[in-house]
Amino acid sequence: MTGLLRARRGAVVLFGLAALVPIVVRDAYFLDSLVLILLWGALSAAWNVAGGYAGQVSIGHASFFGIGAYSAALMVTRFGRGPWLGMLVGVVISIGAGFVIGFLSNRLKGPYFALSTIAFSQVLLIGVSRWRGFTAGAEGIPVPFRPGFATLGLSHVGWVYMALAAALVCYAVEVYLERSRVGYQLAGVREDEDAAEALGIPTRRLKVGAVTFSAALTSVCGSLWAQYIGFVDPTYVFSVDLSVRFALNTIIGGMGTALGPFLGSILITSLETYLRATFAGVKAGFTGIYLIVYGTALILVVRFVPEGLAGIATRLRMKRAHA
Amino acid sequence: MLGGIYALISIGLTLIFGIMRVVNFAHGEFLMLGMYLAFWAFFLFTADPYFVVLVAMPLFFVVGLVVYGLVMRGVIHASHNVQIFTTVGLSTVLQNIALVAWSGDFRYVRPWHLSTVLRAGSTIFNLTQVVASLIAITLTLALVAFMKWTHAGRVMRATAQDRDAATLMGIDTDRVYRLTFAIGIAAVGAAGVLVAPLYSVYPTAGLQFVLLSYVVVVLGGLGDMLGAMIGSLIVAAVEVAGSYVFGVAWKEIFYFLLFILVLVFRPAGLFGQRGAETLGV
Amino acid sequence: MSARAPILELDRVTKRFGGLTAVSSASFTVRAGEILGIIGPNGAGKTTLFNVISGYYRPESGRVLFAGQDVTGQPPHSICRLGLTRTFQLVKPFGNLSVIDNVMIGALTRLPTVSSARMEAERVVEMCGLAAHAGGHARTLPIGLRKRLEVARALATRPRLLLLDEVMAGLNPTELAGIIELIRRLHADGLTLIVIEHIMAAMMRLAQRIVVLHHGEVIAEGAPAAITQDRRVVDAYLGEEFVLAQA
Numbered sequence: 001m002t003g004l005l006r007a008r009r010g011a012v013v014l015f016g017l018a019a020l021v022p023i024v025v026r027d028a029y030f031l032d033s034l035v036l037i038l039l040w041g042a043l044s045a046a047w048n049v050a051g052g053y054a055g056q057v058s059i060g061h062a063s064f065f066g067i068g069a070y071s072a073a074l075m076v077t078r079f080g081r082g083p084w085l086g087m088l089v090g091v092v093i094s095i096g097a098g099f100v101i102g103f104l105s106n107r108l109k110g111p112y113f114a115l116s117t118i119a120f121s122q123v124l125l126i127g128v129s130r131w132r133g134f135t136a137g138a139e140g141i142p143v144p145f146r147p148g149f150a151t152l153g154l155s156h157v158g159w160v161y162m163a164l165a166a167a168l169v170c171y172a173v174e175v176y177l178e179r180s181r182v183g184y185q186l187a188g189v190r191e192d193e194d195a196a197e198a199l200g201i202p203t204r205r206l207k208v209g210a211v212t213f214s215a216a217l218t219s220v221c222g223s224l225w226a227q228y229i230g231f232v233d234p235t236y237v238f239s240v241d242l243s244v245r246f247a248l249n250t251i252i253g254g255m256g257t258a259l260g261p262f263l264g265s266i267l268i269t270s271l272e273t274y275l276r277a278t279f280a281g282v283k284a285g286f287t288g289i290y291l292i293v294y295g296t297a298l299i300l301v302v303r304f305v306p307e308g309l310a311g312i313a314t315r316l317r318m319k320r321a322h323a
Numbered sequence: 324m325l326g327g328i329y330a331l332i333s334i335g336l337t338l339i340f341g342i343m344r345v346v347n348f349a350h351g352e353f354l355m356l357g358m359y360l361a362f363w364a365f366f367l368f369t370a371d372p373y374f375v376v377l378v379a380m381p382l383f384f385v386v387g388l389v390v391y392g393l394v395m396r397g398v399i400h401a402s403h404n405v406q407i408f409t410t411v412g413l414s415t416v417l418q419n420i421a422l423v424a425w426s427g428d429f430r431y432v433r434p435w436h437l438s439t440v441l442r443a444g445s446t447i448f449n450l451t452q453v454v455a456s457l458i459a460i461t462l463t464l465a466l467v468a469f470m471k472w473t474h475a476g477r478v479m480r481a482t483a484q485d486r487d488a489a490t491l492m493g494i495d496t497d498r499v500y501r502l503t504f505a506i507g508i509a510a511v512g513a514a515g516v517l518v519a520p521l522y523s524v525y526p527t528a529g530l531q532f533v534l535l536s537y538v539v540v541v542l543g544g545l546g547d548m549l550g551a552m553i554g555s556l557i558v559a560a561v562e563v564a565g566s567y568v569f570g571v572a573w574k575e576i577f578y579f580l581l582f583i584l585v586l587v588f589r590p591a592g593l594f595g596q597r598g599a600e601t602l603g604v
Numbered sequence: 605m606s607a608r609a610p611i612l613e614l615d616r617v618t619k620r621f622g623g624l625t626a627v628s629s630a631s632f633t634v635r636a637g638e639i640l641g642i643i644g645p646n647g648a649g650k651t652t653l654f655n656v657i658s659g660y661y662r663p664e665s666g667r668v669l670f671a672g673q674d675v676t677g678q679p680p681h682s683i684c685r686l687g688l689t690r691t692f693q694l695v696k697p698f699g700n701l702s703v704i705d706n707v708m709i710g711a712l713t714r715l716p717t718v719s720s721a722r723m724e725a726e727r728v729v730e731m732c733g734l735a736a737h738a739g740g741h742a743r744t745l746p747i748g749l750r751k752r753l754e755v756a757r758a759l760a761t762r763p764r765l766l767l768l769d770e771v772m773a774g775l776n777p778t779e780l781a782g783i784i785e786l787i788r789r790l791h792a793d794g795l796t797l798i799v800i801e802h803i804m805a806a807m808m809r810l811a812q813r814i815v816v817l818h819h820g821e822v823i824a825e826g827a828p829a830a831i832t833q834d835r836r837v838v839d840a841y842l843g844e845e846f847v848l849a850q851a
Contacts, residue, residue: 057404059348059411107587110403111346115537116586119579122534126576181712181721188709191698198658198692200684200713200761240530244411251408288419288526295419298412302405303397 010259010313011171014266018164022157031156037262037269038163039225044249044261045170046217051247052256053177054210055190056105059243060117063101063124064094064215066237068222070128073141073232076151078134083143083152087223091216098215102208118240125238140233143226152227159228166224167262170217174258186210190256218246241291248294252301254310263309268294326559327456330463330552331514332532333539335507337551338470340540342483342503343399348410350536351529352417353508357383357515358524359421362430365519371434373454376516380462383512387505395504396497414529421526430524437520455517462513466506467548479503538582610669611636611765611796612657612688617666619649619656619820626652628820629666634765634798639791641811641828642800645841649820650800651693654767658690659683670765684713687764691754691771693800699743703734706742706753710760725760732756732786748779755786765796772803784810804842808832816841 021034043065050056068090075086097120104116129138147153154162177183188196189203197203226232236242245268253264275290301308307315332354339347360379364370390413398409436450470476482489482499490496522528539558543550558578565577612634619627627649634640642650655661657668659680668676675683680690698706708718708725715721729738732752737745742753751771758766768787772780784806791797791810801807807814807828814831816824818840824831831837 057407059407104583104587111407112541112586114348114407115346115534116583119534119582122530123576123579123583126579179718181716181718184705184709184712184718184721187701187705188698191700192696194660194680195692195696195698195757196709197660197680198684198690199710199757200681200689201709202679202681204679241415244415247408247411255404288422291419292416292423295412295415295417298415299394299409302408302412303401306405 068219254308351533387508
């Protein structure tokens with residue numbers, strides 16, 4: 001265990017800090033940023049399971065996020081039950097959706113697959129927006145705040161630990177994929193599917209499994225997010241921008257690395273919070289500014305720094321070791 | 324009727340994919356920029372979109388050249404993932420430049436011919452649709468003719484068929500790609516101008532079209548121009564039938580589902596080589 | 605299983621792609637413990653045959669029987685688990701993974717834990733002469749070593765029958781000798797092999813029987829000496845110069 005902890009120094013430091021912060025800092029704004037960093041990190045890590053570890057790059061993960069968000073919100077507002085049950089339902093539905101996407105991943109490669117995931121998320125977006133009777137349509141659903149754990153009505157500090165728990169679960173899944181038998185086989189699938197098949201690896205099954213698992217994790221985070229933010233808007237929770245966001249954090253942080261999504265989230269979420277605060281007074285058009293920055297960052301990183309922040313850190317560490 | 328416009332949008336996309344082997348996720352955004360061009364030209368100078376089209380084509384051609392040099396050239400030989408994220412990033416950047424510069428308000432282009440109504444049997448068209456389609460079809464045919472009969476067109480088609488062989492024959496593939504991309508963008512920019520009076524203009528207007536044009540392109544077989552034209556007609560017909568049966572609100576779902584169905588059952592298109600999409604284009 | 609029982613049987617296998625018949629009613633058997641060679645001009649259908657045998661293609665008609673079991677149309681990974689592994693003509697290393705990891709992934713098909721698979725991988729890497737490069741990334745290897753890696757990785761799956769697709773192409777004389785030596789050793793240890801090759805000198809020394817493919821059909825089958833004298837084979841593939849050189 002100690003060997004594991006030493007090898008994952010970075011993670012121990014980051015998550016340890018996150019755990020300690022609420023004890024010291026009580027500023028609601030700061031804690032809010034921390035919750036968002038952790039949630040976005042968890043979501044990006046969930047995406048990484050399919051995109052980075054299994055090599056199935058989807059630009060439609062918002063599908064699962066939205067399913068999770070709506071399941072939680074509707075369970076509370078329509079059925080009068082708790083959000084945890086909604087989360088469970090969301091996971092089940094997302095697993096179903098994950099099977100569909102997984103099936104597509106076995107039929108389509110690369111850009112074709114990515115396109116189909118976008119189409120899928122848009123189908124959900126339009127469907128949910130138009131289904132007024134059930135989902136309150138395009139108006140969205142405000143999620144009421146009721147204090148208590150069962151209703152996920154937590155304090156800021158409570159949310160930090162909730163988000164941290166989600167982040168740790170997603171991180172643990174990633175680490176597992178780096179060290180386990182399944183993880184190595186998945187790496188083979190990612191590198192060269194035909195070769196992996198020839199070696200006895202059930203590539204289709206593994207791909208579907210990875211996508212489905214990723215979907216479930218994303219859905220859980222979506223449910224949490226709905227309860228935290230308090231409002232579910234279909235044009236946001238199923239949007240392509242959101243799907244890109246999950247991928248963006250991971251790419252900037254280092255695709256296929258366990259800590260990458262969290263590093264990316266720290267950078268991007270902090271940047272966003274900063275930009276939002278700076279331009280708060282200026283007219284609404286400026287909300288697009290950080291997306292322009294992200295888009296450009298994506299183009300540049302993917303071309304010039306494909307290993308992301310985590311990769312740079314590894315390179316520096318190796319340089320120091322050889323110096 | 325809209326088939327003609329869909330054809331113009333899709334032909335650029337199929338060219339870019341067929342010759343450069345790149346899926347351009349930002350294609351819809353150039354369409355959106357074309358729509359905004361029409362809007363501002365109309366708003367500021369009361370210029371009719373049909374004339375703006377003449378300006379749009381060379382303008383977007385240049386835009387295509389610039390974007391190619393800045394963004395696309397570096398990733399032509401990169402992995403699929405890099406290409407996907409590069410064009411996705413480009414799409415995000417363009418959408419939000421529009422958002423920041425012109426706000427998210429819906430804009431409208433309302434030239435005089437929009438209210439002129441024509442009848443053909445029991446169906447009603449407005450003059451705008453008719454002329455837009457005609458111009459679109461003309462441009463599309465011109466493009467096909469260009470590809471078929473000019474030297475440049477032949478060179479481009481050769482590169483599409485075998486990149487390495489083309490290089491060995493002394494073809495400067497970089498110039499081919501640059502030309503291809505520029506033509507593709509010019510086509511979709513022009514389509515945007517033509518389409519502007521018929522739809523609302525807003526920063527994310529491109530998305531609905533790009534997915535539609537992918538349906539067309541996939542149906543017709545990626546890289547197949549004739550296929551793209553036939554595909555456009557099919558999609559337009561399906562759309563009309565769909566909105567009859569399901570109502571206008573659901574027609575978008577309809578063609579997304581069509582897209583997924585085509586990708587699953589006939590991914591190489593109605594005319595393409597079976598299995599092409601799994602051979603790792 | 606007795607030493608000479610058939611480990612692989614092809615029964616009138618036919619594979620078509622649209623209008624093109626790549627393999628036409630191919631039938632032959634491979635006996636356990638032998639090295640079978642497959643030769644033929646380019647486009648004769650050799651790799652297609654491998655693809656059908658290993659499950660990448662489903663034949664239009666005919667059957668593939670591995671150790672008496674009908675495996676026609678089964679997915680490649682199932683066939684591998686039954687004991688048949690193939691390599692690729694254009695090698696497919698897991699480029700971003702280390703050599704040892706490459707082989708380990710093969711070993712994981714038979715072994716349940718990462719640690720046991722790693723030990724097995726080290727053993728196989730040693731046996732295939734890759735020990736000096738074990739830690740490096742597969743994509744940094746030159747072609748000769750990549751071919752060795754391809755074989756090593758396949759070996760880690762503990763096959764009973766190994767299909768080698770032009771593993772000698774592109775090797776210099778030293779590398780060639782090394783690969784031939786490796787194949788000999790594997791054969792001596794009891795492995796059954798089917799080898800597709802164009803390098804006739806090597807084929808003559810290694811193969812105990814040869815099958816000749818031409819336009820998707822088996823036009824000859826037998827001992828190397830007999831094959832080289834078969835008129836049809838000489839016309840289709842070997843050429844007069846080869847016959848004269850052998851004389």
